[in-house]
Amino acid sequence: MKKILLATVMLSAMNMAYGEKLQKVVVSGNKRIESVTIESLLGVKVGEEISNSTADIILQNLYNTGYFTNVNVKKNAGTLNVVVSENPTIYEVAYEGNNKLTLEQIESEIKLQPRKILSKTDIQNAQQRLLEMYRRMGRFSAKVDPKLIKLDNNRVSLVFEIEEGESTHIQNIFFLGNKKYSTGRLEEALMSKRYKFWRFFATDDVYDPDRFMADQQALRQFYANHGYPDFRIINAIAELTPDKTEYYLTFAIDEGEQYRFEKPQIMSAVKDVPADILEKNIVFSEGDIYSAKEIEKSVTEITDALGSKGYAFVAVEPVIVRNNTQKTANVTFEIKEGPRVYVEKITIKGNSRTHDAVIRRELTLHEGDAYNASKIRDSETNIKDLGYFKESSVESEPGTNPDQAKLVVNVEEQRTGELKFGGGFSTTDGMMVNVGISERNFMGKGQIVHAEVGVSKRHQDVNLGITEPYLLGRPLAGSVDVYSVRSARADSYITKSTGFNLGLGYNLTQNLTQRFAYSLHKDSVSQIAVDASPFIQADPKNSLSSSVSHTLTYDKRDSIQEPTRGYTISMTNAYTGVGGNVHNMKNDLSATVFYTPVEDVTTLFRLGAGRVDKVGGKRVRIVDAVYLGADSFRGFEYAGLGPRDRRGRKDALGGRKYWKGTIEAQFPVGLPVDFGVKAAVFTDFGTVWDSSAKGVNVLDDKKMRASWGVGVIWKGPFGPLRIDYAIPFKKSKFDEEQRINLGYALPL
Structure with missing residues (x-):
């Protein structure tokens, strides 16, 4: 209103005649903004005709810039006098009371900067943007109050005083018209969840308008995937209580008929x-x-x-x-x-730590290749299977020409280091503890480094290693491991093995991998009890083993990290006797199938078999035999099943042949998805037999052993934790049990 009155007064004072030409412009009152700049903003130039409406135009143009608090326009004998009062400049911008939003988050959205001319519009926009940021966090009761502190030289400090308020949770979710599916089942399909006091780390129980829109699409997809293509949402309402503390979501739907x-x-x-x-x-x-x-x-x-x-x-x-x-x-x-389209350019975004080359080598198509949707999906799977990124995708964009497309690889880095803890318990060994540290993406180059230490009453081991997946810049996975293991497999003796492994692997095809390895280790058997098995006492006390091995693996899983379908087949042949004084041959074959019969339930079928044979006329040493139990056969202690000497301490002798199978199903337990808890039911079955030790005192049979059990898997904030409880239901009387097994990994 003041501006309009001022313009009216100025019009009266100027008393401009229609058609009069402007001869000169004089600008005064400006301290920071150049006069030439102000003249360019007037909307009228020297030599142009001016009229009574010119003042309105000048005032509007200058006020619209946001640079001035007051403008006065006067005419004197063809001269236009423009007197301005400049808005102050911003000396600093500060935020007080922001605990849930960091300064970096605010400054990425609010563009107010020091030394910028203060504008009321900019302040209002910043205030609304801050409120919008808090609403996105579910804090609808947040308040933002901008304050100006005047300083000298026409400067001000701008302070936003923030009251963040409490999160506005979703108190309840209602469905109207649902006859085929219960409210609980439909809630599972939504991204938004009802507030529950025990969901400490949840954020999906806070109302988010974008998530609410996604919920509606999720409902459409749910019904479309369950036979209801005519499903429609009649109305979707998000209601905020008057005190702005709770939200109620209501979906009125028409399910239609099933097809x-x-x-x-x-x-x-x-x-x-x-x-x-x-x-x-x-x-x-x-x-x-x-x-x-x-x-x-x-x-x-x-x-x-x-x-x-x-x-x-x-x-x-x-x-x-x-x-x-x-x-x-x-x-x-x-x-x-289809149209003939080629890949023009590939851009990678979001990899703040991982080198571009590490990601590019996982792509199955390159710049200049024919655009291929199948290869793009394979590339997405390869990048996801690296395990380096929380989220990853490969998106297409139009290229420079109609027959070209650009690919954008978007990734979000996640922690790849792990501090590992493992534990278990058996009636004879007591508590077992494993501690280790590993990095799956060392220095962003994709290298794997690890170090582990395991300690228990009967077992101590140290292992250091590094794997380079692209040795010499080629798709060759080279690895080096150095280790030392001290183990008391039975109470009657202790073994110690120190050595190293070298490995080299590569892909023969997209799914077929070949690996060669060499191992050299020095072994010793000591502290043999007087009443130990004679077969153990008869074995060499010190030996040097030098072996080469070859492994072929065919992998058709849909994901390496979390497979839900597909299978793997692996065959390993290892010959010990390339130097040293130990000679034997070991062969193993295994296959695993993953299948998801119903949504969220993944089943695993695994079957393996193998044997170790003497080479050169000498029998297989007891320490080189095959042993099953603990992790390899739940419900039994390590070396808890298979051939055993009936005398003295009833030492496990191991076998030369084995077969073993597992059937397991993993499924949700009804807790919210963000809890990361799954349950498992399983059965392990198989046997190990044919010890190299022969005689009437050797207990050795082909009888199948079997156990069943349940497990809990928790993908918590401290990494994956698994606890299994297994009960043998088919065993021999001389077998030894271990019913509990556990372990977890803590991300760094």
């Missing part, structure tokens, strides 16, 4: 594409409940299959026709010629 799949089909418009062969890549069948997720997965499988056969420029589009009468959906996958 099932008709027989799926594949139609190809691309020459030489074998449509009939690709049908095996469809992951659903006729009669299955409709699922948008299964359709999407089928598109991915077909695209990957085409990519592996060299079809880089094809597109797979599902055409869905619903029969509203029969409540069925017919899906036809149409294969068409």
Whole structure:
């Protein structure tokens, strides 16, 4: 209002005649802003005609800059006098009361800087932005009060006084119209959760408008994946209580009817594409409940299959026709010629610690290659399997030309160092403790370094090692390990082994890995009890073992870190006798299958077998035999099953042959996902037999042993912790049990 009155007064004072030309502009009152700059902001120049409306334009233009607190415009004989009072400059910007937001977080959003001219609009924008930041944190009762402290030389200190208030939690979530699924089941599909006092570290129970929008999409996906393509949200409301302390979420929904799949089909418009062969890549069948997720997965499988056969420029589009009468959906996958697009550039973002080269070597396509969605997904999996990043993705952007695309690799670093603790208990060995430190991404170069120390009543070991996954800049994994182990496998003797291992591995194909290793170690057996087994007493007391080994591994898991489907097959052959005085041959074969029969339940099937044989006419030493128990066979003590000498201390003698299997299922226990708690049920079964020690006093049979048990796995803030309790239900009378086993790792 003051500005309008001032403009009116000035108009009267100027008494400008229509069509009069401006001859001169005189600017006064300015101390920091140059007169030339102010003249350029007037909107009128010398020589131009001015009228009674010119004053309004000048005042509006100058006030809109935000540089001035007052503007006075006068005319005197063709001269325009502009008198200004400048806004003060900001000497400093301070924030008081911000405990939940750091100064760095605030300054990344608020652009007010020292030496900047103060603007009321800027202050209001900063105030609203701060309030918005607190609302995003669920603090809707937050208050922000800007204060100005006047200083000399027309300067001010700007202070934002903040009252953060309490978090506004989600007190309850309501669903209206849900008949097929319970409220509890639908809540599991949401990202937002109800407040529970025991969820100390949870943030998803604080209202977030963006998360609320994502919840609505999550509901649509949930129903679309469970046979309800007609599902719709009638209304979604987030209500804040008058005291701004609680939120109530309400979803009014229409579920619709459930649909099932008709027989799926594949139609190809691309020459030489074998449509009939690709049908095996469809992951659903006729009669299955409709699922948008299964359709999407089928598109991915077909695209990957085409990519592996060299079809880089094809597109797979599902055409869905619903029969509203029969409540069925017919899906036809149409294969068409896609645009020929090439990768123009690959950019990596977010890797503050990990070197670019470490990430780039995991990409299966490079700049100049044909754009291939299958290879992009493989690249995403490879980067995720590194375990270096909390989040990672490969996104596509338009290139410079229509036939080009840019790839952006986004990563978020996470801690890769671990301080490891492990423990266990047995009736004969008591408590066992393992401590170690490891770094999976040493200096951001992808190298693995580790050091471990294990101590118990009967076992002490030290192990140091380093692995370079890209030796000499090539895809060769080289490793060096140095170790010393002192172990009392039985009460009757102690073994000590000191040596080193060298390894070299590489990929033969994308899924097939080959590894060679060399090992040299010096062994000794000491403190043999008088009543120890004669077979132990007869073995050499000191030896030098020199061995070479070869391992082939075929890995088709969907993820190395957390597999849910796929399988691995591994075969190892090791020959000891390349020098030294120990000669034997050991062969092992194992296979593991991962399967997810229902959502959130992952099952594991593992089967392995092996044998160790003498070479050169000498029997296999007791210390080189195969032993099962503890981690390798839950429910039994280490070396707790298998051949044993019935005399004296009943020493375990180990076997030359073994087989062993495991079936395990892991599943959630009903706690919130952010608790990171899963349960497991398992059974271990197998046996070890055929000791090199023979005689009437040797207890040795092929009888199968088996145990079953339960476990708890917690992915807590201090790393993964697992506790297993196993009970043998099939055993021999001379076997020794150990029912509890535990261990965890603490990230640095």
